[in-house]
Amino acid sequence: MTFSPARRGIFWSAVIVAALLLSGCARLGFGDDDAAPSAQGSVVPDVAPLDGPRVPYEVSIEGVEDADLQTALEEASRLRQLQEDPPASMLALRRRAADDADRLGRVLRSQGHYAATVAPVINQDIDPAEVTLRVDPGPVYGIVAFDVEYVDPPPPADANVPRDLAALGLERGQPALAADVLSAVARVGEALRNQGYPFGKAVGHTARVDHAERTMAVTVKAESGPSAVFGRTAFEGLDSVQEDYLRRLIEFHQGAPYDQREVQDLRQTLLKTGLFQAISVDPAETVGADGALPLTVTVEEADHRSIGVGARFSSSLGLGADVFWEHRNLLGEDEDFRAQLDVSERAQTLGADFSKPLFLNRRGQFLRATLEGGTEEFEAYDRTGILAEVSVERRLSPTWTASVGTNIEYAEITDGEGTKQSILWGLPVRAWRDDTDNRLDPRDGSRLNFEVVPYTGVYDGSILFARNRAEGRLYYPLTDDKWTVLAGRVAIGAIVGAGRRDVPPDKRFYAGGGGSVRGYGYQLATDIDENNDPIGGKSLFEIGLELRRQITETIGIVPFIEGGRAFSDQIPNPAGDLFWGAGIGVRYYSPVGPIRFDVAVPLDRRENVDDPYQLYISLGQAF
Structure with missing residues (x-):
């Protein structure tokens, strides 16, 4: 097994501490003939006048073939650590070498080398003096x-x-x-x-x-002490959170054998709700006459209301801002309600989201509801509409989540063919996987998203079709400190069951813009009509690659290249004519997440369609 230099240093530091503890814990019960070597006298500080003579020296450790063990000995050596502060006399140097021999002996024993010897040898006839620690590790016990x-x-x-x-x-x-x-x-x-x-x-x-x-x-x-079963769990410090809800989060049953892991899991479960800023779960000091051990959960509730604002900018969509108000315990059982207004030069949306955990008393299951309405004015179409959706979401594993729901939406849409009304009923089925290490700035792991939405309804006549989309993102750290990360994404989509012009424009696929193919205007990486407006497609393919390099604690640079297109055919053609864009970005790592500033150029620029470059400013990485 090999370790990187950074991890090796952490590992051997822990080994050295363990060695000192092991050698000092009750002498480990060594017998008379097996006693651990003791320190060769007390360490006497080197005392000399500030301007007095010194004995400079060089130090080496010989006899160790194992590289990791050699590193551990070098890191433990006081001779090496104090080399820039030489002793006042040759006698002091000998004391320092003898102390080092004892110290390295303890490190060797901590690694199972209980027959190891360390002999310090000093050559004082040269300047600087030469100190050699000759090590014979011996066998591993x-x-x-x-x-x-x-x-x-x-x-x-x-x-x-x-x-x-x-x-x-x-x-x-x-x-x-x-x-x-x-x-x-x-x-x-x-x-x-x-x-x-x-x-x-x-x-x-x-x-x-x-x-x-x-x-x-x-x-x-x-x-061992007395055995015990779980007694009653009492809650203290509750204000607006309902005790009955918290009791339903307890996985162990009263009367079950006591298990400290269950107590720790309960604390973590309560912390993850976000309802509390402090939690302690304490067993009683003694077991009751009935063999039960009561628990007391003491909490301090967090503030459940918050308000926030955000801003963003892109060349094609202009300046945008959003404001939200959130209540994270609306009805006393961890229900989350969020109202949000999002305004930009091209779109204005007002919406509300509601989430109820422990739906139908199933842990990891949520009831979610969304209501939103607004207007959009894009190159492809203008739209005014409203959407209502209800879904049940379930956590399948620590990384996988799935949801099934239903929605209905009404929209009035204007494009190059005129104004039409759209009334659609959908059955969205979604699944996603996420094992990344950070939501806004992932540096390790991957994300997968799948969505299938069958629709039926009316748009210039009755219509039935299904919109399908899948996306994968991978984040691979190139260095142990994760300051250099290779990030990539691939997305693919297809609409089946209807022709392109039979599908409402807002349900077609588009490519281009931030989060898609930077360098092109929003929705412009697709076929265009005679007015240079995007038509949209029945299928989609996108691919992107970034090299994220953090330079300082707060600044990073990100060169990137992306390609993609919305196709008129039902099956996307990745080998076809993709629109490619490239650029470079700067990241400012703020306390709330990275703020990105990207500039990108279209590599397949079309005259009178694509601008020479695009700018993007927002919170979080591009993907």
Whole structure:
């Protein structure tokens, strides 16, 4: 297994800390002939007049073949750390070297090298002096036993409590690493609390090294305490949040064996609601006579109302702004209501969204409703309309979500063929997957979106068709710090069941603009009519690639290229004539997310249709 330099430094820092803890924890119970080496005297500070003589030196560590172990020793070496602050005398240098030998010996033992030796050698006949730490790591010792002994009163013999290696995730013969030993000791108490013993804990441990067999045996002393089942859960600090709703979020049942993991899950579930700014879940100090352990959930409610504003700009759509008001606990059971007004030079929309969690008492299931209306004035069409939609959304896994719903909309649409009315009833089915690490600035992971919407209704006669669209986005960090990210997206769409001109213009596919193909005007990466207005298509294909490079804590640059087109045919042709655009952007990483400033040019510019360049300003990445 290999580690990057950054991760290797973090790993070995943890190993060094574990080594110091392991060597000092109850002496690990080493026998007389197996005692861990002790420090060779106290470390005496180097004291000298500010202008007094010094003994400069060079230091090297020899004898270690393993690169990771060599790095750990170098990072632990005080000789290396203090090299720019040389000691006042040769005697002080010897003390410093002896202390380093002991320190590196502890690091070696933490990695299972219990027969290791470190010999400091100083050549004082040269200037600067040469200090060599000659290391003989010796073999790596293995764990042969890890026994848990319970002090009185012990749990029943048939109790499901940790007693040996396997129960603590260890294997016989595995390297006797300090970090693994200490972690296993900690897991003793954790395992007890997860198996019905809420006050279980490890109270001490010893480790004995057998140099002849090159093995280690560990014995842990533990107190199980009384076993318990879950008692009643009480809530304190509630104001506007309904207690009955919170009780429905509890997954464990009163009378079930106590499990600390369930307590932790309850706290996380309550935090994720966003209703509280502080939560503690505390068991009672003692188990009741009935064997039940009550819990007390103490909360401090957060502010449930907020108002916000936003702004954006693009060359083709002009300046836009939105304002919203939100209530995140409308009826006392975590219902979310949001009213929003969005105004730009080309479109004005007023809408409201409602969301109710725990719909039909199913965790991860939401009832969602939307009502919105407005006007749009685009190159392709003018539209005035209203839409109402209701759906049920369900979280299928930590990354997958799906929804099924119904909607109805009325619109009056004007395009190159005149003004017509559209009345459509739709059955939207959607599914999406998201395992990215950040909503506004993803740097690792992927997103998938699928949407199928069958429509029936009236538009210049009865109509029946289905609009289908899928999109994938991938974010791949090129560096460990995720300051350089390769991001890509692909989108594809198709309308089946009706001809292009039989489908209302607002339901056709268009490409071009921010979030599509930058460099072209909004909806202009498609066929156009004699007035240079986009007609829209029955199918869609888009592809884009960005290289996101963060330069400082607040500034980044993003070169990008994108291609796409809306096609008149039902099946998109990615190998056909796509419209390509390219550009570069600047990112300002603000506390609320990246603010992007992009400039893009059309690589397939059409005379009197496409502008020489397009500008985009908004919050969040382009995709």
